[in-house]
Amino acid sequence: MNDRNARAIVTVPEIAVINEIKDEIEDVRTFYFSFANKEAGRDFRIRSGQFVMCTVFGAGEFAVSLPFSPENDRLHLSVRQVGKVTRALHELGLGDKIGIRGPFGNGFPFEEIKGRNVVYAAGGIGIIPLRSSIVHVLQHRKDFGRIILLYGARSSKDLMFRYMIDEWKKIPGFETYIGIDRAELGWTGEVGFVHTLIAKARVPVKDTTAFVCGPPVMFNSVIKELQANGLKDDAIISTLERHMKCGIGKCQHCAIGRTLVCTDGPVYTYRQIKTLGEQI
Amino acid sequence: MYILPRKMTRRMIAALAEDHELYGPVLKDASGEPLFDKAADPADIRLDAAIPYNPPKGAVFPQTERIMSYTYSRESKQAFIERDDLVRPKALVGLRSCDLNGLLCLDRFFLGQEYVDEVYRDHRKKMFIVANTCVRPFPQCFCVCTDSGPTATEGFDVNLTADGEEYLFEAGSEKGEALAKRLGLKEAGPDAAGRKARVVEASIAHFDAEATENKAWISRVVNRITTGFIGNEVWKYIGDQCFECGACAFVCPTCSCFNIEDVVVGGGGAGGTRTDRLRSWDSCSFEGYTRMAGDHNPRKPVEDRRNKRFFCKLSYSQSKKYLRPGCVGCGRCARVCPGDIGLPNVVTYIRREITKAGAR
Numbered sequence: 208m209n210d211r212n213a214r215a216i217v218t219v220p221e222i223a224v225i226n227e228i229k230d231e232i233e234d235v236r237t238f239y240f241s242f243a244n245k246e247a248g249r250d251f252r253i254r255s256g257q258f259v260m261c262t263v264f265g266a267g268e269f270a271v272s273l274p275f276s277p278e279n280d281r282l283h284l285s286v287r288q289v290g291k292v293t294r295a296l297h298e299l300g301l302g303d304k305i306g307i308r309g310p311f312g313n314g315f316p317f318e319e320i321k322g323r324n325v326v327y328a329a330g331g332i333g334i335i336p337l338r339s340s341i342v343h344v345l346q347h348r349k350d351f352g353r354i355i356l357l358y359g360a361r362s363s364k365d366l367m368f369r370y371m372i373d374e375w376k377k378i379p380g381f382e383t384y385i386g387i388d389r390a391e392l393g394w395t396g397e398v399g400f401v402h403t404l405i406a407k408a409r410v411p412v413k414d415t416t417a418f419v420c421g422p423p424v425m426f427n428s429v430i431k432e433l434q435a436n437g438l439k440d441d442a443i444i445s446t447l448e449r450h451m452k453c454g455i456g457k458c459q460h461c462a463i464g465r466t467l468v469c470t471d472g473p474v475y476t477y478r479q480i481k482t483l484g485e486q487i
Numbered sequence: 488m489y490i491l492p493r494k495m496t497r498r499m500i501a502a503l504a505e506d507h508e509l510y511g512p513v514l515k516d517a518s519g520e521p522l523f524d525k526a527a528d529p530a531d532i533r534l535d536a537a538i539p540y541n542p543p544k545g546a547v548f549p550q551t552e553r554i555m556s557y558t559y560s561r562e563s564k565q566a567f568i569e570r571d572d573l574v575r576p577k578a579l580v581g582l583r584s585c586d587l588n589g590l591l592c593l594d595r596f597f598l599g600q601e602y603v604d605e606v607y608r609d610h611r612k613k614m615f616i617v618a619n620t621c622v623r624p625f626p627q628c629f630c631v632c633t634d635s636g637p638t639a640t641e642g643f644d645v646n647l648t649a650d651g652e653e654y655l656f657e658a659g660s661e662k663g664e665a666l667a668k669r670l671g672l673k674e675a676g677p678d679a680a681g682r683k684a685r686v687v688e689a690s691i692a693h694f695d696a697e698a699t700e701n702k703a704w705i706s707r708v709v710n711r712i713t714t715g716f717i718g719n720e721v722w723k724y725i726g727d728q729c730f731e732c733g734a735c736a737f738v739c740p741t742c743s744c745f746n747i748e749d750v751v752v753g754g755g756g757a758g759g760t761r762t763d764r765l766r767s768w769d770s771c772s773f774e775g776y777t778r779m780a781g782d783h784n785p786r787k788p789v790e791d792r793r794n795k796r797f798f799c800k801l802s803y804s805q806s807k808k809y810l811r812p813g814c815v816g817c818g819r820c821a822r823v824c825p826g827d828i829g830l831p832n833v834v835t836y837i838r839r840e841i842t843k844a845g846a847r
Contacts, residue, residue, distance in 0.1 A: 289781040457745070
């Protein structure tokens with residue numbers, strides 16, 4: 208037992224109000240929300256890397272990673288419409304209510320990586336769960352070494368959060384390399400897959416932790432490249448997604464071998480991921 | 488220990504029925520097949536019935552149930568959530584030891600891990616359990632190999648053991664003692680423990696020699712599954728026989744995977760649309776079990792899904808959650824499987840493979 212779930216909303220969702228909606232890229236929207244019950248809002252403390260179960264009334268519930276920082280950040284979810292429930296979410300407007308259970312899962316390490324260089328490698332919407340850690344680390348800039356973001360997407364219109372990345376760039380020592388798969392007219396950034404950005408950034412190896420999140424092809428090539436650079440498997444951290452129904456380790460839909468992504472994960476080191484024995 | 492004369496069993500059950508919903512082995516009207524089900528009348532409970540086709544888990548974990556309902560109106564943007572009160576005192580009467588051990592597995596899994604499952608907890612509250620020593624095991628039974636029978640050692644309020652015209656009545660809790668007092672039962676004599684031991688021995692004598700002579704029968708396989716030393720061709724052989732019907736999971740006393748679905752049940756009145764949140768049994772053998780939105784499914788081949796079930800029943804890491812192997816030896820999966828991959832056979836296949844590998 209630990210205290211991480213002492214205040215989690217376990218069974219009955221807390222009602223939340225959507226108070227701003229922002230279109231990010233095609234099919235991806237950010238929903239800013241606040242809890243209808245102020246007390247529930249005060250008790251809702253998260254760690255970056257955790258997730259919630261989001262109810263769209265009349266449609267169902269889905270698991271979704273949290274993009275906001277544990278400190279001084281607005282509550283929001285960035286969601287791609289991909290199935291029945293997320294499509295129903297995208298139909299909602301300002302003032303509509305949603306339900307939230309959680310937060311669940313272990314979360315990214317924060318205390319453990321203090322003093323280290325931090326590399327974020329994200330592909331496409333894989334930047335959504337990493338955003339929470341990026342913002343948190345930048346809020347504590349002086350506690351870390353180099354902070355590097357390697358971000359890639361298929362094309363410039365698939366790149367998310369560019370307005371945010373521009374803000375982050377103003378923070379001294381934040382390095383960012385953004386690439387797209389194929390050259391485009393007017394594109395002045397990098398061209399090439401995310402793993403090719405590792406060499407361009409001269410990613411350090413000593414005292415470095417890398418966070419990787421993106422589609423399987425990107426994930427595998429980035430891991431390979433990081434390993435080739437000498438990064439150890441337990442210095443590479445990722446977050447997994449699975450079909451989930453309960454969030455509390457009971458429905459078993461998210462089982463991979465001996466682990467349950469909802470309670471043991473969703474954050475794993477690559478050393479752990481290798482032993483799971485299933486597709487990512 | 489006390490003595491409960493056979494003719495008093497109905498009075499005992501009636502006493503429990505006064506303040507409990509009654510569950511136990513009942514006979515299906517037309518076919519006379521034994522089922523573990525809710526009983527309207529204390530007389531419907533048949534302590535001498537054969538092993539019920541289904542385990543008692545439905546009493547704490549119904550096949551489908553509403554765990555909450557809500558209404559939502561897009562016009563007024565008002566949401567109201569109502570949680571159903573699921574606490575109802577229940578008496579489970581006539582549980583065989585295998586099934587009681589299965590229930591204890593569910594307890595440790597739903598209540599004893601990082602989170603407490605509140606729905607299960609509510610079902611489990613205020614329960615009275617009357618176990619019944621199994622004197623008529625079936626040919627497919629193997630509880631003696633899984634340390635879960637033929638008589639219960641824990642988790643009951645009362646444990647009955649039939650001996651001639653009497654039941655030996657063992658109270659396992661204060662509630663059980665109180666029931667004995669209430670019924671005015673006589674203390675059993677100093678030979679009670681010996682009488683019970685003889686009944687248990689006679690029961691064990693009914694089991695296959697394979698089950699009783701080799702206690703390492705299952706533990707060897709637990710070792711192999713935990714360490715992963717099982718060839719893919721063994722899983723393929725097992726997977727080839729899986730019809731993906733899910734029957735093994737549904738009749739298993741310890742299988743507890745579930746699905747949750749929101750089902751719209753009402754029209755859009757003034758309060759908005761009414762939706763029920765339903766939780767229902769699921770099975771890892773189903774293809775859609777791990778399929779995510781966007782159709783990515785990390786687990787595809789049937790053998791990949793099949794070995795998850797046996798991993799869940801027999802691996803050490805899962806045993807840590809149940810505090811015992813996840814199989815209680817009831818043999819129901821062997822009875823219902825349209826292929827030939829009930830758990831005992833899977834154990835046999837894996838053992839055969841171990842022997843073959845050793846002979847190579």
